[in-house]
Amino acid sequence: MRKSLFVTLASLVCAGILLTSLPAAAAGSRVLRVTFAWPNVIDPAIGNDYASSSSIVNLYDTLVFPNAKGGVDPWLATSWNVSPDGLTYTFHLRGGVTFHDGTPLKASDVVFSYNRFKTIGRGFAYLVTPNIADVTATDSRTVVFKLAQASALFLPSLVRLYVAEESLVKKNTKAEGPYGANGDYGTTWLQTHDAGSGPYMVKEFPLEQYLLMARNTTWWGKFNPNAPDEVRFIGTTEGVTVRTLMQNKQLEITDQWQTFEAYQALEKIDGVKVAALPSMTSFYYMVNTKKAPTDDLHFRLAMEYAFDYDAAVGLEWPGTKQMVGPVPASLAGHDASLTVYKRDLDKAKEELAKSSYAGRLDQNPVVVQWVSEVPDEEKYALLFQSNMADVGIKVNVVKVPWLSLVENTSKLQSSPNIATIYVSSDLPEAGLMLKQRYHSSTAGTWQQNEWLQDKKLDAQIEDALKTLDAAQRYAKYSRIQQELVALAPSIWIYDQIEKHAYQSTVDWPATRGETSLIQGYVFFAADIGVSQR
Amino acid sequence: MPILGFILRRLFYAILVLLGLSMVIFVIARIMPGDPARMAVGMQAPQWVVDRLREQMHLNQSLPVQYFYWLRDAMHGDFGLSLVTQRPVMSDIIEFFPASLELVLCAGLLAAAGGIGLGVLSARHKDTWIDSAVRVFSYTGVVTPSFVFAILFVLLFGWILHAFPVIGRLSERFTPPHVVTGLMTIDTLLAGRLDEFVDALHHLILPALALAMGSIAQESRITRSSMADNLGKDYITSARALGISERVVMGRFLLKPSLIPTVSILGLDIASLFSIAFLVELIFNWPGLARYGLSAMLHKDLNAISAVILVLGAVFAFVNIAVDLIVAALDPRIRLHATRSA
Numbered sequence: 098m099r100k101s102l103f104v105t106l107a108s109l110v111c112a113g114i115l116l117t118s119l120p121a122a123a124a125g126s127r128v129l130r131v132t133f134a135w136p137n138v139i140d141p142a143i144g145n146d147y148a149s150s151s152s153i154v155n156l157y158d159t160l161v162f163p164n165a166k167g168g169v170d171p172w173l174a175t176s177w178n179v180s181p182d183g184l185t186y187t188f189h190l191r192g193g194v195t196f197h198d199g200t201p202l203k204a205s206d207v208v209f210s211y212n213r214f215k216t217i218g219r220g221f222a223y224l225v226t227p228n229i230a231d232v233t234a235t236d237s238r239t240v241v242f243k244l245a246q247a248s249a250l251f252l253p254s255l256v257r258l259y260v261a262e263e264s265l266v267k268k269n270t271k272a273e274g275p276y277g278a279n280g281d282y283g284t285t286w287l288q289t290h291d292a293g294s295g296p297y298m299v300k301e302f303p304l305e306q307y308l309l310m311a312r313n314t315t316w317w318g319k320f321n322p323n324a325p326d327e328v329r330f331i332g333t334t335e336g337v338t339v340r341t342l343m344q345n346k347q348l349e350i351t352d353q354w355q356t357f358e359a360y361q362a363l364e365k366i367d368g369v370k371v372a373a374l375p376s377m378t379s380f381y382y383m384v385n386t387k388k389a390p391t392d393d394l395h396f397r398l399a400m401e402y403a404f405d406y407d408a409a410v411g412l413e414w415p416g417t418k419q420m421v422g423p424v425p426a427s428l429a430g431h432d433a434s435l436t437v438y439k440r441d442l443d444k445a446k447e448e449l450a451k452s453s454y455a456g457r458l459d460q461n462p463v464v465v466q467w468v469s470e471v472p473d474e475e476k477y478a479l480l481f482q483s484n485m486a487d488v489g490i491k492v493n494v495v496k497v498p499w500l501s502l503v504e505n506t507s508k509l510q511s512s513p514n515i516a517t518i519y520v521s522s523d524l525p526e527a528g529l530m531l532k533q534r535y536h537s538s539t540a541g542t543w544q545q546n547e548w549l550q551d552k553k554l555d556a557q558i559e560d561a562l563k564t565l566d567a568a569q570r571y572a573k574y575s576r577i578q579q580e581l582v583a584l585a586p587s588i589w590i591y592d593q594i595e596k597h598a599y600q601s602t603v604d605w606p607a608t609r610g611e612t613s614l615i616q617g618y619v620f621f622a623a624d625i626g627v628s629q630r
Numbered sequence: 631m632p633i634l635g636f637i638l639r640r641l642f643y644a645i646l647v648l649l650g651l652s653m654v655i656f657v658i659a660r661i662m663p664g665d666p667a668r669m670a671v672g673m674q675a676p677q678w679v680v681d682r683l684r685e686q687m688h689l690n691q692s693l694p695v696q697y698f699y700w701l702r703d704a705m706h707g708d709f710g711l712s713l714v715t716q717r718p719v720m721s722d723i724i725e726f727f728p729a730s731l732e733l734v735l736c737a738g739l740l741a742a743a744g745g746i747g748l749g750v751l752s753a754r755h756k757d758t759w760i761d762s763a764v765r766v767f768s769y770t771g772v773v774t775p776s777f778v779f780a781i782l783f784v785l786l787f788g789w790i791l792h793a794f795p796v797i798g799r800l801s802e803r804f805t806p807p808h809v810v811t812g813l814m815t816i817d818t819l820l821a822g823r824l825d826e827f828v829d830a831l832h833h834l835i836l837p838a839l840a841l842a843m844g845s846i847a848q849e850s851r852i853t854r855s856s857m858a859d860n861l862g863k864d865y866i867t868s869a870r871a872l873g874i875s876e877r878v879v880m881g882r883f884l885l886k887p888s889l890i891p892t893v894s895i896l897g898l899d900i901a902s903l904f905s906i907a908f909l910v911e912l913i914f915n916w917p918g919l920a921r922y923g924l925s926a927m928l929h930k931d932l933n934a935i936s937a938v939i940l941v942l943g944a945v946f947a948f949v950n951i952a953v954d955l956i957v958a959a960l961d962p963r964i965r966l967h968a969t970r971s972a
Contacts, residue, residue: 128802136714136925143716145672218679219671227676275686288716303806304715305726305917305925306798333797333915337781341788341796500664500930503673543673 127627129325129603131620132339132352135332137308139299140287141259142213145220147353150617152308152330157259157293160188160207160240161252163613167429167525169253173202173260173294174240183247183565190238194317196262197291197298204234209263216276217284221257224250224523247563249570253524256615262292296320296623297328307331316623323604323626343369343598349627350599350620357414357473363598372608373416374595374619378521379425381534382465382481382588383506383546384514390461391514395452397585400463401438402445403488409477410591420589423534423581427592427614429567430527430574435582438589445488462491466505466513469496474517477590481515503543516546519593525614527574528562535581547586554580595619602628633958637951644947651943652704652936656697659932665689669930670713687932700936710933714925719937722922727941728812729799730904730911730918736838737845738900744842745849746892752850753857753888754880764850771847777909780840784913787836794836797915801829837914841907845899849892856888890960897953901946 131151138144139152161169174188194202215226228251231243244251266283269290274281283292291299296318297310310328312320333339334354342348344366351363364371384391384400391397406419418426422435454461465481467474475496482492495513497505502518505511522530532539537555539545554577561573581587599605604626606612607619667683668675684690687710688699703710709719752764788796799814800806806814807821815834818826860866861884869879908920919938926934958964 138716140716145674218682219675222679223674223676275682284716301806303917304717304722305922306915329802331797331915333912335913335915337784338796338913338915341784344789345792498663500662500669503668504663504665 125629126327127323127325127629128327128329129350129622129625129627130329130331130342130348131350132331132333132342132348134334134352134354135305137330137332138288139291139302139308140284141210141220141261141293142217142222142282142287143220143284147616148330148332151620152310152617153259154295154617155297155310155328155620155622156291156295156299157261158194158295159257159259160255163253163256163525163615163618165611165613167613169256173207184244186242186244186251187235188240188242190240191317192238194294195315196265196294197313198262198265199315200262200264202260202294203237203263204240205237206263207240207258207260208232208234209266210260211258213261213266213279213282214258216279217282221254221523225254225258247565249562249565249567250524250526250529253526256613256618257523259293261287262294265292296324296621300327305332310622318623320623321604321626323628324623325625325627328622339363340366343600346600348600349603350597350605353595353597355596355598360414360596360598366598368601369598370601371596371598372605373414374597374607375427375610375614376521376593376595377425377427377523377525377530377614377616378519378593378595379420380477380519380590380593381517382590383516383518384585384587385509385512385516385546385548386584386586387509387548387550388512388514390452390454390458391463393452393454394585395448396454399445399448399452399488400485400490401585401588402441402448403484403490404438404481404588405440405484406438406590407440409480412473412476412480413591414594414596417591417594420592422578423587423589424527424530424578425522425592428522428525428527428530430571432527432575432578435578438585440484442487449488449490458489459491462493463515464493464495464513465515465517466495466497466502467517468499468502470499471519478517481588506543506546507541509541509548512546512548515588516543518543518546520544521616523616527578528558528570531574531577531581532558532562535577535586549584549586633955637955640951640954644944644951647947648940648943652701652940653697655936655939656700657693659930659935660693660696662930664930666713666930666932704937704940709937712926712934713931714929714934719933722934723919723937723941725812726917726919726922729814729916730907730920732813732815732834733838733841733907733911733916733918734900734903736834737842737903738896740838740842741845741849741899742896744846745896746853746889748846748850749853749857749892750880750885752854753861756854756858756861761854764854768847768851768854771843772851774843775909776841776844776906777913779843780837780910780913783836783840795833796836799830799833799916800826801833804829837910837916840913841903841910845896845903848899849896852895853888853892856891857884860884860888886960890957890964893956893960894953897949897956901949904942904945 133148135148137148137152139149139156141153141157144153158173160172160174162172164170173191173194175191177186177188179186190204196202211232214222228245228248229242230245233241235241269286270283271281271285276282289302296313296316298313300311301309308330312326334352336355336359339351339355340363343351343363360371363369384397386392410417410419419437421433421437424431449455465478467478478494482494485492502516505513506516520534533544535549535554536558537550540548540550557577561570564570564573606624612619667680667687667689671679671683688696707720712719712722715722748764752761755761784796787794795801804826807817807823807826810817810820814830815827818830866879866884869883904920907918908924911918911921923938926938
């Protein structure tokens with residue numbers, strides 16, 4: 098009885114080993130497998146999170162393509178002309194481009210994609226559409242964009258205007274839907290299919306599991322000689338699963354959401370490296386400038402000097418750096434010469450003595466709210482609490498769910514003294530980050546707990562964003578950053594680095610700083626080389 | 631006929647329970663912090679997009695009015711759009727429920743076979759080292775959450791032994807078969823693909839076993855205890871005195887009545903496996919309903935939350951009725967009581 102049980106169990110395990118050792122795909126093929134946090138929304142007018150962006154940049158082409166220097170290169174548009182007033186852009190489209198079903202690209206597809214984007218109003222529409230007055234196709238290869246006002250961000254924002262095939266989308270549009278005469282605008286169909294011309298196309302998409310994309314052999318662009326034949330984005334970030342897949346060489350690149358300890362363990366696996374990529378994300382302590390006691394400049398400066406930045410940065414992955422001023426150092430127009438606050442308890446006490454709350458610190462505690470879904474934030478909150486205690490500032494640390502923090506920051510009365518939030522810039526340009534973080538239009542959103550509401554600052558930001566000359570624009574950004582540092586509306590903690598473990602056999606341009614930092618583009622698979630199986 | 635009345639009565643109660651559940655869930659989902667429309671369209675979307683969605687979802691109306699609209703549509707199988715997947719919730723449920731069902735059915739089979747088998751083994755060898763070993767296993771199994779087993783299995787069978795796949799329902803080398811039932815093992819068989827069937831089974835075993843471990847432990851304890859109790863009853867002594875073989879005594883006279891509590895608990899366990907499966911589904915990247923429900927809660931996907939909980943509630947009610955019928959079949963006294971009260 099016992100013997101037969103043992104034999105059965107042993108047979109099961111042996112059969113399992115045999116089955117598992119069967120080749121995972123056709124021998125000689127190249128595959129790139131990456132884990133992501135799900136969901137993955139591949140409709141180009143809706144998806145805008147990390148997994149979605151990484152998928153869409155592989156499925157769709159855009160008029161221009163972002164380069165590693167922060168600018169854009171010709172892509173579907175081979176060239177463009179700008180009118181002297183900066184209000185009209187005329188794009189000339191590349192010839193010989195076809196969509197995945199073989200239909201040739203036309204200028205009207207660009208117009209259709211823009212109109213669809215604008216009508217649906219989701220995804221990256223907030224980035225692309227607000228300043229555009231009109232888009233027309235003057236012939237099959239020419240598209241004209243008319244702007245409401247000149248904008249330095251217009252051209253870079255076009256990296257989010259993905260061009261979809263009008264006829265295919267219309268063919269798969271349901272008559273009933275929330276977009277009036279446009280029915281559902283093809284949204285149902287585009288959840289699991291693509292209508293793009295990009296280097297990869299949807300092969301299988303079992304939702305919640307993975308997105309499998311196959312190489313578009315008729316793509317007009319140039320592939321890395323070792324580019325994958327198939328790209329599989331897998332919807333899991335579970336530590337033990339990801340580690341096992343990496344160890345078994347069933348995964349080429351991991352997601353960026355593993356814990357510090359997990360990356361340390363992954364780095365010890367034979368043939369696995371950990372890449373620390375720069376990002377356009379920074380960790381902010383957003384200080385409410387309209388609420389006691391943080392409404393007092395000297396009180397805020399005291400906090401700036403009391404915080405131990407080196408200790409905070411030391412809690413992060415090696416290579417992480419303290420923020421220099423209000424925007425991430427990776428953005429064009431960032432001023433690297435800004436004053437950086439460092440822990441100096443004498444200065445902190447000096448500033449505190451000048452504040453209107455001196456001698457009444459006990460009655461004016463500072464409330465810090467950190468996001469419960471990001472457990473790492475707690476250690477920074479506790480460090481902050483301990484640092485402030487050194488100068489007598491009382492800090493109440495409160496853990497809140499993300500949705501509650503969003504709700505709290507929407508009204509001045511409910512906004513905490515400090516909200517601890519990671520913020521990313523959508524484009525590699527300091528001006529956009531300055532606008533989303535400190536312009537009055539974002540007060541009352543999770544992006545600005547500072548409640549600066551400074552009309553002069555608003556005007557400065559708007560003026561800078563209208564300045565088309567890059568050198569002049571960067572000089573204006575620099576002045577704004579200097580003024581913000583003097584106002585101390587935030588505690589700028591560190592620029593985040595994006596960590597991914599990857600197999601050393603993967604030729605990944607992002608690890609060499611050769612790709613744009615715009616979300617999703619580090620996974621532009623046509624540029625990535627993988628080994629044959 | 632009386633049993634039919636019994637079933638109809640239980641179905642009526644189940645509908646009342648589901649109606650009450652729908653009200654509770656509806657209210658809870660709407661008092662959670664955050665604007666679901668804002669969550670759905672993203673933090674950066676312009677306000678007019680949020681307003682349009684709020685209008686479509688009737689979120690500007692009072693709660694009773696919202697509930698009326700929701701219930702009216704739900705009666706027609708329309709739970710609205712999922713704010714996360716952007717698809718009709720019903721389509722999502724149709725897609726994800728079979729994956730969970732397959733996992734839970736397999737876990738239920740393992741729980742029944744393993745739990746009853748170990749329980750019988752333990753009772754037959756009462757107070758020996760075998761009994762002690764099964765008891766230690768049972769206590770460990772009951773107190774250990776299924777996700778811990780999932781992690782252990784991934785490490786043992788995935789990392790160390792390379793014996794089982796750790797994600798998904800089918801290997802990369804296969805193209806998923808045409809969906810008929812949504813149960814991968816069945817669909818591969820219907821497609822006539824024996825190799826894919828074996829592969830699907832290979833993917834199913836580890837997550838199902840991880841999910842079943844707690845139930846196996848529970849059922850083995852209950853079976854052992856029930857059998858040990860019945861072992862001292864007069865009718866067993868009489869059967870033995872009449873010279874009936876030990877195999878017949880154990881199998882026919884002892885096991886059947888001893889299974890009543892086991893079956894009752896097993897039924898409840900199977901129903902609750904649906905709701906506790908989410909961590910196992912996450913670890914094994916299993917595209918099931920529990921994982922979908924978790925994602926819905928994290929994203930405040932109101933329509934999906936309400937629908938998932940209602941579906942799980944319906945499963946629970948259905949399994950309860952099924953268990954009652956099985957128990958009635960096993961025990962004539964219960965059957966008699968049911969027919970009288972019907």
